Amino acid sequence: MTTTTSNLNNSSSKSINETVNGSHNFTVRGYSLAKGMGPGKYICSDIFTVGGYDWAVYFYPDGKNVEDSSVYVSVFIALASEGTDVRALFELTLLDQSGKGKHKVHSHFDRALEGGPYTLKYRGSMWGYKRFFRRATLETSDYLRDDCLSMHCTVGVVRNRVEGPKLYNIPIPPPDIGQGLKDLFDSQLGCDIAFQVGDENFKAHKLILAARSPVFRAMFFGLVGDTSMDKVALEDIEPSIFKDMLLFIYTDELPDLQEYSCSTSTCSSAVTLHHLLAASDRFGLDRLKQLCEAKLCEEVTVETVATTLSLADQHRCSHLKAICLKFAAAHLGEVMQSEGFKYLEESCQSLLSELLETVASVDDKGGQTVASKRSGSSIIGIAVAAEGSAAVDSGIPNGRRTRRRL
Template sequence: MKHSQTFAMEKACTNLTEVVRSVRLFKIDGFSMTMGIGRDYSFNSRWSFDGYDWEVRIYPRTNEEFNRSWVSLRLIFLSEARTCAVRTTLRCCLVDPTGRLKPSEEDCRSIIFRKPQDSSSQVPLITRCEHLELSGYVKDDSFTVQCTLEVFKELPDVATVSLKEVHLPPSNLHLQFAQLLQSETGADVTFLVSGESFAAHKLILAARSPVCMAEFFGDMKEKCSQTVEIKDMDATVFKALLQFIYTDTVPEFGQQVEADVEAIYTDTMPEFGQQEAAVTVMAQHLLAAADRYGLDRLKLICAGELAGGINVNTAATTLALADLHNCPELKARCVEFIIKTSATLDAVLATEGYKHLEASCPLVVIDLFKAARGRKN
């Protein structure tokens, strides 16, 4: 048995070049009155085409050779070339407006323009002036010249044109992920935090957090678990942590976020940004959570928020937090604030936060007093 195979061949044609064309008629009245006119005298007309401007100059009595007069034409380029050169073809002939005579034989010249005021050489028409008078193209002491201008264009790549012409809307990826978190569509893991439950997506968490990657796709017990209990974390802090993982924003810190994101969480997220103290507490707890899950960007955001709100009551607590979670810039800012003046140092030493710092970070306390002595010296 013979097996036959059919092959389909696709034929496609892609234009790489294009030629655009424009035709103009130029009429010269009073031909007999041009007798004796200077050879450099011309009748001029502006010609706009394909985004460029040209000027056509018709010389009715050009002396070319042996004292014979010719009708000639010159084309002047008046624009800036969009590319390195504008390649054109100019065709000229005499025509009979009444249509009784066929157009004369065309004179065709290829011309390349590169800069403004570039011009073609003079193009002699078919016959000398004395022959023109007898040719039949002079009607009522006038004659008409037909000019055809062709411009050669190389077409840009189609993909490039599409990319330039399509207006891209602003990215709304964070809005879509926020909606995904809110709707719980496709969620495959539930977190239990301080008596509240939060549905999420393992793949998204793993993509954002190396800790989650190890938990859900490594050898840890959470790999096959659909429920994970989070201890030692407040529910509102975990909710803010999830929001950052999905949207890369922290509205609690007054970040500029889309109103749509805020609307999604209006009913589910408490207002932490109204009071400075509440923001500081959130930043402290969120910094610890960011460090716990390897979210370095969120960790820096929290450190920046805390650095901008250091005062006597928060300096020692923030210093302990910075040391515990390896935030050297925040740690330096706290030390600089505490030892700024003797009065500030004394005030910080009297706070509950300093007692916690002294108990949990004794080496930091030693460095603090070394820095204070160095400042006095």
């Protein structure tokens, strides 16, 4: 007796219906000059392409039909290329130019259509509204400003595709260019430039440095650069900071700040970020500068805020500066006892003025800012905020006066 076993070949597929969307802004300038063209006469937008088809917006200032010529304006979206049974969704928006955002929107994207998407059967087929807007209302509305109308049109062309089972499954590893360049840096293979930083020497590749830093690009390949240069001595930067900066250039990653522990008085990771931010500004590494700024925003403390504030002001880090001012204003009594604040008093009078303004702003909004008086302090006028106290003027070193409550 012979037994036959048949193998069943199972398969599957799925049909995916989706829209390919695209938008076009159409502006009509000199609306008053377009009036009087007559019904059925239109102003046409430029051709735009969505989903492989050409489209255009048609604006009829005197209406599309004779019966509507004195009452309504008409707006349509037309198929401007050859096509048969093109199925699409549409949206027409008349933009409110007052800034209030009260746009007039006709859309099929945010609601189910009873009959499905519209079908345009040939070139010149249109979708839109004969009675899009009453002309008298339009001409007295915020949609018409400076004799100008603005419309936003969106077209979503329906596409269908069948997706079958994949015949392969090859795992794709994550990008590793950073690791490859780091290995090149570590091995010093092909290095053509050496940097003398303090007592340490670092080798690197001119092309990689030039690709990442406009300063290095100018140094090696600019009009006054020297392509034959093979050694550079750098001052005013610590060797460890320069190495971290080089590693960022090769890997696009910040150093591991967890390697830097916090002492009792100063957080070493914050100090490292301070130096890295200054170095990134010096060598035009904008991404590194922004990464340092973002990290420092998370590490503002009573001990570091004054130094960070000075650094942010010096290197034009507006977000970091704003956060430091708010933090210092909220913890002013403690901040005034820090070593960094002494530097602000001696060298950054303009920042003290901005700090006073921030304190005043916090106080005016109902915050409670407590500051301890210090002998010799240039902002000794800041004191404990007390309810019901009289308002007086407190002098500021640069001649400006800010109203404070003492």
